[in-house]
Amino acid sequence: MKEKTEFNLDKIESKPLKYFKGVGEKRAELFQKLGIGFADALLRYYPREYEDWSECVSVDEAKANAEGGEIVCIRATVSSPVKSTFLRGGKTLYTTRAVDDNGKGFRLTFFNNSYIPKMIVQGSEYIFRGKLFVGPNGAEMTSPMFDSGDCGKIVPVYRATEGLPSRQIAKVVAQVLDELPENMPDPLPESVRAKYKLCHIRYALKQIHFPDDKETLATARDRLVFEELLILQLGMLRLKGRKRGSAGQCIERDCTEEFWSLLPFEPTAAQRRTASEAVHDMMNGDCPMSRLLQGDVGSGKTAVAAAICYTAAKNGMQSALMAPTEILAEQHFRSISELLEPCGIHVGILTGSMTAAQKRNTRELLALGMIDLLIGTHALISESVEFKSLGLVITDEQHRFGVNQRGALAAKGNNPHMLVMSATPIPRTLALMIYGDLDISVLDEMPKGRIPIDTFFVDGGKRQRAYNFVKKHVAEGRQGYVICPLVEEGENSGDLKAARSYAESLSNGYLQGCRVGLLHGKMKGSEKDAVMQQFASGELDVLVSTTVVEVGVNVPNAVIMIIENAERFGLSQLHQLRGRVGRGQHKSYCILISDARNEAAVSRLQTMCKTNDGFAIANEDLKQRGPGDFFGSRQHGLPDMKIADMMNDMNIFSMAQEAAKDILRDDPELTKRENTGLSEEVQRLFDPMRAMN
Numbered sequence: 136m137k138e139k140t141e142f143n144l145d146k147i148e149s150k151p152l153k154y155f156k157g158v159g160e161k162r163a164e165l166f167q168k169l170g171i172g173f174a175d176a177l178l179r180y181y182p183r184e185y186e187d188w189s190e191c192v193s194v195d196e197a198k199a200n201a202e203g204g205e206i207v208c209i210r211a212t213v214s215s216p217v218k219s220t221f222l223r224g225g226k227t228l229y230t231t232r233a234v235d236d237n238g239k240g241f242r243l244t245f246f247n248n249s250y251i252p253k254m255i256v257q258g259s260e261y262i263f264r265g266k267l268f269v270g271p272n273g274a275e276m277t278s279p280m281f282d283s284g285d286c287g288k289i290v291p292v293y294r295a296t297e298g299l300p301s302r303q304i305a306k307v308v309a310q311v312l313d314e315l316p317e318n319m320p321d322p323l324p325e326s327v328r329a330k331y332k333l334c335h336i337r338y339a340l341k342q343i344h345f346p347d348d349k350e351t352l353a354t355a356r357d358r359l360v361f362e363e364l365l366i367l368q369l370g371m372l373r374l375k376g377r378k379r380g381s382a383g384q385c386i387e388r389d390c391t392e393e394f395w396s397l398l399p400f401e402p403t404a405a406q407r408r409t410a411s412e413a414v415h416d417m418m419n420g421d422c423p424m425s426r427l428l429q430g431d432v433g434s435g436k437t438a439v440a441a442a443i444c445y446t447a448a449k450n451g452m453q454s455a456l457m458a459p460t461e462i463l464a465e466q467h468f469r470s471i472s473e474l475l476e477p478c479g480i481h482v483g484i485l486t487g488s489m490t491a492a493q494k495r496n497t498r499e500l501l502a503l504g505m506i507d508l509l510i511g512t513h514a515l516i517s518e519s520v521e522f523k524s525l526g527l528v529i530t531d532e533q534h535r536f537g538v539n540q541r542g543a544l545a546a547k548g549n550n551p552h553m554l555v556m557s558a559t560p561i562p563r564t565l566a567l568m569i570y571g572d573l574d575i576s577v578l579d580e581m582p583k584g585r586i587p588i589d590t591f592f593v594d595g596g597k598r599q600r601a602y603n604f605v606k607k608h609v610a611e612g613r614q615g616y617v618i619c620p621l622v623e624e625g626e627n628s629g630d631l632k633a634a635r636s637y638a639e640s641l642s643n644g645y646l647q648g649c650r651v652g653l654l655h656g657k658m659k660g661s662e663k664d665a666v667m668q669q670f671a672s673g674e675l676d677v678l679v680s681t682t683v684v685e686v687g688v689n690v691p692n693a694v695i696m697i698i699e700n701a702e703r704f705g706l707s708q709l710h711q712l713r714g715r716v717g718r719g720q721h722k723s724y725c726i727l728i729s730d731a732r733n734e735a736a737v738s739r740l741q742t743m744c745k746t747n748d749g750f751a752i753a754n755e756d757l758k759q760r761g762p763g764d765f766f767g768s769r770q771h772g773l774p775d776m777k778i779a780d781m782m783n784d785m786n787i788f789s790m791a792q793e794a795a796k797d798i799l800r801d802d803p804e805l806t807k808r809e810n811t812g813l814s815e816e817v818q819r820l821f822d823p824m825r826a827m828n
Contacts, residue, residue, distance in 0.1 A: 150174045155310050157303075165299040166307075174311045178340050180304075181359070181778050182291035188264060188282065189289055189348065194239035194274055197267040201274075208264045209276075211235045213243075217252040231255060233263065241267065241274035248278075259283065289346045308344050315340070322812030323362055327798075331790055333358040343778075357787060360779045362816075364788050367776070368795035369805070369813060370821045384526040384549065386417045386450035394445040397478060398438070405580035406435050410442040412576050417447070417527075417552050424552035429561065430578030431749035432714025433585055436556045437467065439578070440529050441474045443554065448480045448507040452526030456510045457544055459531070461486045462664045462671075466688045467531065468510045475508065485511035485520065488661065516543040529554045559711065561753060579750070587747050588717040590725040592701070592740045601697055601726045602645035608695050609649050609676045613721060615695035617641065617679045618712055620703040637699070638679035646677055654680040682708065684715060691719025695726070702731035706739055706756035710749050 151173055153163035163172070171177050191210045200207065211233035220228040229245040229252065243263065245251045255261070265279030293304040321328070321336040328335070334342075339355040346352035391410045395402050409428060416424035430436045444454040456471075458464040468484040475482055483506035485497050494514075500506045504523035509515065525548030545551055555573070593601060605615050619634040638653040652675040654666045663683065670678045671690050678684065678693075682704070696716045701709065709727070717723035727740050742755050779787075798810065805814035 150314075152177060152307065155307055158307060162299065162303075165296055166304075168296045169294065169299070174314070177304075177308055177311055178344075179777055180293065180308075181343055183294050184292045185346070185352070186264065186280070186290040186292055187349075188262060191262060193237050194235045194241055194267070195237070198269055198274055201267050201269045204266055206264065206266055208262050209233075209235055209241070209267070210260065210262050211241070212260045213255055213257050214240060216257050217255055219252070231257075233261070239274075241276060242272065243279065244275060244277045246278060255281070289348070289352065291344050305344070312341055312344065320812060322816050323358075323365075324809040324813070326809070327365075327794055331361060331794065333361055336362075356778065360784050360787050361791050361794075363776060363779045364784065364791035365794055366813065366816045366820055367779075368792050369799065370817045372795055372799055373803075373817070384452055384524070384551070385419075386414070386446065386452065386526075388446070388450060389414045389418065390446040390449040391442045393449075394442045394478070398474065401583070402438060402442075403435060403578075403580045403582055405430075405578045406439050406442075406582075409576040409578055410439045412574070413439075413443050413552075413554060414446050416574065417443075423550045424554065424574075426554050426574045426576055428554055428556045428576045428578070430556070430558060431581070432558050432711065433581060433718060434558075434578040435582050436531075436558065436578060437470055438474070440531075440554070440556065441471050444471070444508045444527065444529070445475060445478065445480060447527045447552075448475075450526075451524065453501075453504065453506070453522050453524050453548075454508045454527040454529065455515055455522070455525060455544060455547070456508065456529040456531065457515050458510070458512060460664070461488055461512055461660070462667045462688050463531070464510055464512050470689075471508070471510065480507045481505060482508045482510065485509060485514045487512060487514050488664075516547075520547065522547050524548075525551050527552045527554070529556065531556045558714070558749075559707065559753075577750075584720075586717060586720075586722055588713055588723045588725055590713065590727065590744045590747075592727045592729065592744050595728060595730045598728060599645065601728060602641070604724070604726070605677065605695055605697065606646065606649065609646075612692075613695070614670065614673070614675070614690065614693045615677050615697070616684065616693060616712075616715055617677060618684070618696065618698045619679065619681060620700050621681070634679055634681050641677070641679060649676040650674065651677045651679060654678055654684055656681055656683045682712065684712070689718050690715070692721075694719070694721045694723040696724070697726045697728060699728050701727035701729045701740055702733070702736035706742060706752050707749075709739075709743050710752045713743070714749075 151163065152158050152166050152171065153160055155174075158166070166172065166177070169180065171180055188208050191208045194209060194211075197207045197209055213231055214234045215232045217229050217231045220230070222228055226247055227249070229248060231243050232240050233243055234240040243255075261281045261283055263276055263279040263281045265276045268275050268277070291301070291305055291308075293301045293308075295301045295304060315337055317337070319337050323333065323336070327333070334354055336358075339358040342351045342355035343359055346355065389411070391407070391414055395407065409430075413424060413426055413428070416426060428436055428439060430439075440456065444456070447454045456467060458467055464484065464486055468482065472482045483497050483500060485494060489497070497506070497509070498520060501509055502521045502523060509520075509522075514520070528545050528548065528551045530544070545553060605617075608615060617637070619637050621633045634653060634655050638651055642649070642651045652666050652670055654663060654670075658666070666675075666678070667688055669675050670693075671688050673692065693716050696713060698704070698709065698712060704712070713725045716725065725743075727743060729736070729740060731737060731740075739756075742752065746752060798805070798813070801807075802810050805811075805817065
């Protein structure tokens with residue numbers, strides 16, 4: 136039986152799309168490629184943009200705005216027959232002229248569309264939509280869209296797939312909307328809609344797909360954004376386990392200063408402050424600690440985590456630290472063991488590649504309380520893993536884990552304290568919005584002796600010099616990275632460097648004589664770990680990799696990174712990649728290679744050359760690219776957002792957050808009748824095993 140997905144759609148909730156007119160089995164398969172199998176999923180498949188045909192302008196008005204390259208609609212009558220001209224290379228040019236109501240004409244040009252002479256008839260009136268250019272021969276539109284209908288429409292444009300264009304999707308959406316019952320249930324309680332002046336779900340769905348005008352579109356979008364962000368907040372607040380009056384295991388002693396005194400290095404003031412903030416939470420308050428520890432690459436988050444685990448152990452608590460990869464878990468195990476084992480704190484590790492006997496022995500010691508801190512991967516959330524007194528849970532590189540995975544680990548203790556660590560700088564306002572009631576600690580100071588990375592931006596003509604620079608460092612016993620945006624040729628258009636073929640050409644060309652390895656996301660986990668181990672142990676001189684190396688092991692001997700087609704990456708991602716070097720005592724370098732001429736891309740790469748400050752880069756990234764690219768929900772382990780914009784919908788988010796807290800204060804488990812729809816939506820959004828609907 137199909138699980139409930141969006142909300143109760145009465146009779147059409149479980150109606151497969153293949154039963155709608157004009158769909159059938161074959162076209163239903165195309166819808167499945169878009170992740171749509173049923174009517175309710177199609178209704179929530181919102182347009183990615185809209186074509187505004189609602190206002191027509193004259194040719195003179197369009198000319199006035201021609202320099203800005205605005206898209207305009209002109210109602211005009213075709214005044215001459217379509218003429219075809221054959222061009223070199225087998226191409227055909229089709230031209231005609233049209234005249235607006237004021238008698239002002241303009242030229243229409245189309246390329247390689249043999250249907251144009253039949254579609255555009257002399258003497259007929261059309262609405263032409265496109266950019267009007269004014270050149271030596273007067274005003275002209277090149278390949279405009281056209282329609283014989285009336286102005287006044289705002290047309291939805293959907294993300295399509297081959298064989299299933301946007302207009303066909305729109306036709307099926309219209310059918311589904313026509314079948315919606317007048318009294319269809321609304322997941323938002325009536326009291327919430329009234330308080331925040333939100334329209335009914337039926338009206339919102341009709342207007343988001345086929346808006347009457349810009350005002351009704353805005354009304355529909357505000358309501359749907361509010362609903363989506365409300366459900367996100369309800370789910371996040373519940374999964375965080377921040378129930379009032381539900382105190383975790385409070386500790387009695389702050390042992391962080393004792394821990395710092397045992398270290399062979401002097402911690403930074405930021406490390407002392409953030410560790411104290413976390414321990415203060417664990418000693419005070421009515422609920423468990425729930426804190427986000429943000430710190431740039433190399434700011435010392437691991438030492439802070441070790442200080443907190445030390446304090447937890449000295450207070451009789453067990454701790455768990457979950458890392459996204461085995462190699463990162465092993466790195467944490469080695470570095471933290473060196474800090475804690477001499478103090479009598481027993482550290483264990485649990486990963487998928489351990490033998491059955493090793494896993495069994497670790498689990499037995501853990502259950503007996505003989506392991507104070509267990510470090511591992513997803514293996515930590517296995518049903519067979521039992522703690523004796525789990526009081527602290529830490530997740531590293533938290534954006535690699537879903538909220539359910541963090542929740543599953545926390546469930547192994549009695550409301551344990553939670554610390555999530557991230558090396559992905561997030562501007563504070565955005566972090567506060569996304570992480571709700573998490574307290575935020577920021578490591579805003581780098582350890583002494585950290586040498587800034589010099590970054591250079593060069594074009595492809597200097598590639599030979601860049602790789603000679605790599606060979607120079609390899610000859611001195613150092614190592615380096617080469618980052619490519621793709622795995623194999625043909626995955627995308629253009630001259631993008633593909634990792635697999637590029638690694639081969641480098642071995643036989645620029646880097647001949649160097650030991651070159653390859654790392655990419657399509658490799659098995661064990662294969663990736665093996666390559667990283669080879670690189671970390673010095674068996675490889677240069678590692679050619681895709682962005683899979685963004686979160687990786689600490690290789691202090693790696694001092695140089697070349698990033699090919701650097702314009703393909705966002706600022707924050709470039710900064711994360713760059714953070715793989717500069718982790719040792721040697722001067723490090725990052726070379727960005729790009730032939731891009733786009734002003735925004737060039738500005739982005741120049742920013743990388745000016746600063747090593749991850750938070751400054753994150754703020755600039757948001758300005759340049761917006762939150763869609765910077766903060767994809769998939770990247771940060773959050774459920775997919777279908778319509779909300781995590782940055783520009785801040786005002787609506789604040790209202791949704793307020794509503795979520797009010798609702799949970801009155802009905803913590805969402806069991807009241809008026810909250811049934813919300814409860815179902817929360818379950819759907821946060822169910823990682825839900826089938827594709």
